[in-house]
Amino acid sequence: MSDFWRRLKPVDVAKWINFGGVSGEWTYAPDQPAGMAALQTEGVAHLWNVLSKSPVALLADEVGMGKTFEALGVATLLWRKKPDAKVLVIAPNRDICYHWRREFREFVKSHYLCADGHVKGPDNEPMPSVEEPLPLPKLTETIENQAYSDRLSKLYITTIHSLSGLVDSWDETVDKTAAARKAAQSLHNRIMAATDGNGFDLMIVDEAHYFRNRWGGSQRVAAADSFFGKHDHPIARRTLLLTATPSHTRLEDVRSILSYFIDEAAIKDESVEILMRNYALRRFRRMEGQGFSFTKHQYRHEIATPCRFEDSPQNEMFFALYQKRLIEDCGETHEKRRLLYGYLEGFESAGPDEHSRETQTVSEKPEVEHSKDFKAADDTELLQKMSRDFRSIFRSAPDHPKYDGLVNLCTPSDLFRMAADRPLHEDKHLVFVRRIPSVRELTKRVNERYDELLAGHIAETHGWDEEARLRWKKSNWSREVFNEMAGASDRRDADSEDDQMDDMEGETDGVDDHDYLRSRVADLFVTKKATDGRQPAPPTDCSRFSLNLRKTTGIFSMLLEPASDYRSGAYHWHYHFVQGGKQRMDFAKAAQMQRMETRTEFPREALDALRPHGADQREYDAPIGTIWGRVFDHLPAPEKSRLVEWATARPRIAENFANYIKAGFLFASPVIVELYGWYVTFERGLADDEKHANVQRRYRKFLDFADLQIPNSLLLKYFSSAIATFEQLCTKIIDHEVDAWDKGWRTLTTLSSPAWYASGESSHRQHLILGFNSPFYPNTLIATSVFQEGVNLHLQCRRVHHYGIAWTPGDNEQRVGRIDRLFGKVNSLLQEQGPDMSALEINYPYLKDSFDEDQVGSFIERKYAVEDKMDRCTQGDFDREIRLNRSGWEVFLRTPVPDAVLTDPYPASFGRD
Structure with a gap:
């Protein structure tokens, strides 16, 4: 030795x-x-x-x-x-x-x-x-x-x-x-x-x-x-x-x-x-809360969600015929179990034409065994042919209630009216599927449901009637129809006379292969660039509003700046300079100078770079505040205390957080839609002469209007949640120094859709890990087995859905383990309210009275029988046989057992050899 x-x-x-x-604060004591x-x-x-x-x-x-x-x-x-x-x-x-x-x-x-x-x-x-x-x-x-x-x-x-x-x-x-x-x-x-x-x-x-x-x-x-x-x-x-x-x-x-x-x-x-x-x-893991330590059986709650065809006989007939054809065409040449699993995957791969096209072109090298992330299965060609026949008759793709059932679970009924009552983490959902076409189809459908909510809010703030809303919906929320209805296609705000912007532009470079999956309403807030000789998409009232919040030369760029003291302080001057023979002003850079010039934590050379060439300082006609300063008094006590601590002792963290929250508000949350709605409502209430009044005065009036909306707002919820998890996000989830005040958060500018997917073909997985662990988008993360192991997704989420069941109980446990981790949302809920509220929900959607139910039921029953032995490393092989028995399996779903006690099977020991 x-x-x-x-x-x-x-x-x-x-x-x-x-x-x-x-x-x-903690010391090891063996007798405790x-x-x-x-x-x-x-x-x-x-x-x-x-x-x-x-x-x-x-x-x-x-x-x-x-x-x-x-x-x-x-x-x-x-x-x-x-x-x-x-x-x-x-x-x-x-x-x-x-x-x-x-x-x-x-x-x-x-x-x-x-x-x-x-x-x-x-x-x-x-x-x-x-x-x-x-x-x-x-x-x-x-x-x-x-x-x-x-x-x-x-x-x-x-x-x-x-x-x-x-x-x-x-x-x-x-x-x-x-x-x-x-x-x-x-x-x-x-x-x-x-x-x-x-x-x-x-x-x-x-x-x-x-x-x-x-x-x-x-x-x-x-x-x-x-x-x-x-x-x-x-x-x-x-x-x-x-x-x-x-x-x-x-x-x-x-x-x-x-x-x-x-x-x-x-x-x-x-x-x-x-x-x-x-x-x-x-x-075994123990989650500490309210003076107790909880094992997983005390807070895990398994739920099976039945999905039915209900009043859609044509879709039910499609899948009945599909099952019959599958058995006829494949039954003699394929091993039985794989054939039966293929039936479920057939459901998952049903979708529009572009999905069928992509299924042929996607290439993936699976990093785990069994090639779990299918890009095609034995039934793919059969399903595509039958789907084409169905569309030729009914003018639409065959639908499936399992899609709709999951979308219903993963989207709120309302985003804005219930903001004060609904914790943000309730909107976070982790969904596991088996093959790549499933992630794209579900991503598309969840984003479409969110677009209904976001577009409805925009239409309401504009005062559009039901006929106008329906017309916009039929256009698939297009920019052109929106511009026509909003009547603002040629408008430029008085404070928007140039295009100088900060470093966080958030513009798109053209059409992406997967643009059809993205949120159409979120796209209204994006400024489109011309690419490949093509004309850019027209700007919208939404994109101009977003642009005005980002342009350092516009007064409305002050809206999302931090308070001058990172609490509630106001600003007193801005920069003025001449450029190209024109009088120019810079507001946001002047604000940053005022925050940093008295603090030794920020290098002098950084301050020198903030001043435009030849600029002088001009006093505001009255002090200018920010949304940050108005939110401060509404924050819960723990978040307010943390912000005060940053402002007092660690201003570099406060400045970094300011960059983070700005990027999240502008690009990766419904807050930009909420802010736009406030602005539209505010402008509709102004008299004509007020709309063209002094821009500083108009800004202050809007800030006063916004202040009245804050107590019941999404903005307050996101601000509070972002503070609570910011340091942990920086230190545990991503490669980002918590006090990196001079670094932007460009990653968040790529996360503009409420739902997105992670599979072997998707890039920027680290972006998705960041977004899902933040309060920002994606709210719903749909993943294949690439996110099944070794990935932390636990800071904001307490719900996992097995849309496609795992191959083994070990795989199932690894999936759940992405959110059932120490120091995450499940852990914090146990500390706040104990296990009575079923802190961790594990959902198994299934098609009622079908072979899909047989598969899910068989898996749940076998998993129940083996997982305790698996926990103690005493089980034998996992039996994957599917039994055609659709009654009684629900009793094997795990529900919280308050007095459950687990003893470690192979604990640490320190006796003599």
Whole structure:
């Protein structure tokens, strides 16, 4: 045993790591009830001790319990004892790699206690350098290039997916498995040579259940076997495996995963129970609230939502004929279970012509087994042909009640009148489907439902009658019809005589392949550019209003500026200058100067850049306030206190938050529609002479009008919610310094639709993760299996919908685990109101009295039978048979059990060997 791997106790860990935070408010006491901080402290000590006597340890704590921090606890203690230790993290994909990089930095800053010069520097930054996440071949080159450098990187990050991509050959005669094994062996040898035969001191494998199919014959398995190395020549001296579902599909998964790192002969006769006891740590998550700790069975509520055809016989007939044709055409040539699953996927892929076209062109490389994110199935061609026939008769695509049922669940009945009574998190929904066409179809339908609500509000503020509203709706909320009805197509406001804008333009560059999925009403607020020689779409009254809120040279740009003191202070002057022979003014930059010029936290060169060339200062005829200043007095006490703390002690955070809230209001929320409605109503109430009055006076009058609307507004709800989660969003979810006052939030400018999707073909997944964890759009996130594991989506959401059921209980648990996590919305609801309100809702929509009900019912019944055993790692194979029995399965849906008690199956222990 190396000297630095000597055994530890939790009190030893607590000397260096405080899972309660570096403030020291929490301390480890073994005789006190075990909260999560204590469990994590004990977990680090236990794992360290396993690794002190074994080459591998398995951290199998329940999903959402903080396994990343526990693993980083082991790594930081290793660096403390061996400062030149090299640690490799292997995570499923690049998104999760970036999450590890963020978590490492946050862990060192917030939980590692001492600036010891080994792990933590005097500026609270990590001392071990972190390599950019790289594919294995590039990572190997990096290590070779650093072999003779004085400063070696200490934390390397790569992807599990790169093990599957070592061989890129379309030659069918090539044995890709053998080629992958050879390529991985070469990388193994090169790394060992570059490190003088030492390899890595510690390797952390995240989502280790990806390696459960030990004998599956895949490229990934072959590559992993060679890269990890034999037990007598490993790539890493110690390996820490992480998975919340160690027996993902069957009990033998545990042995399969461990066998990469332990001599197979030594464990082949050991029971899984003995293996777990010797190598693993498995505890259940506990959510703390109201002085108690709650297990998942005390707050999870499973709901099955029946969907019916009701009065649509033509659609019911379509799917009856479809089922008959499916059995006739495919029954003799396809394995039965896959055929039956295809029936459900047929429902999901039904849609208009453009979906059928895209189904043929989408290309995706699934990063998980079973090719779960289908782009086409055995029934695709049949379904497309029948859909075309249906449209030729009924002039519309075949509908399906399961779509409508989910859309009803994911959209509010009203957005604006009920704003004061409805918490924003109630509008957040995470939906899982099985294949790509489903995400697009559901995205389109949810956005269409939101457009009904948004357009209705706009029409109401304009005072349009029902006939006018119907005409606009029939045009699919077009810009042209809106301009004609609004009567403002040629209008320019008095304060809008130039086009100078701030850095947050939010303009589109043309037609996107998926524009047909986006919100049509949100598009009214976008300024269109000319592209490819085409004329830009005409501006609208909405886009001009949005533009006026962003142009620093217009007085209405002051509306969304923070208060001068970040509380309720007003502004007293603006810039005046001459440009191109014209008198110009700049309001927003002058406001920023007034906020920052007396604060030493902001660099002088930044202030110098704010002043336009040759500008002087002109006093307002009376002080100018902002919406921020009016909202301040209406904020709940906790949010008001936090804002005061930022304003007083951390103004850079307040300035960063100002950029964040402005971007969210303008581009990624219904607040822009609410503000526009206020402005239209305000202008309709003005006399003609008032409409052309002094622009400063008109601005102040509008601000007074808006002040009356704030108490029951969406704006107040969004402002309050944004404050509550801002710091956690910056530090835990995205790569954004919480005090990065000079950085914009352009990501939010791309999230203009209430619903969007994440699949293997979608880009900018990090944008979606940011938006969904903020109070802003998307409200509904529809995802395939790419968001099933390793992604945090928990800050604002408490509802998950399984539109397409998961393949196994392990997959199902991973899905739910995206929002059932520590320090998220579920956790905060338990702290506020306890488990009585069913803090976490898990919904299974299904088509009543159909084979779809058979599938869902069979899965729920089997899941109920196996999940307790899965939690304790004692189950056998999961039976996927579908039973044609449509009665009684609902009793297997989980509902909160207030007095449910769970004992950890494989807890941390610190007795003598």
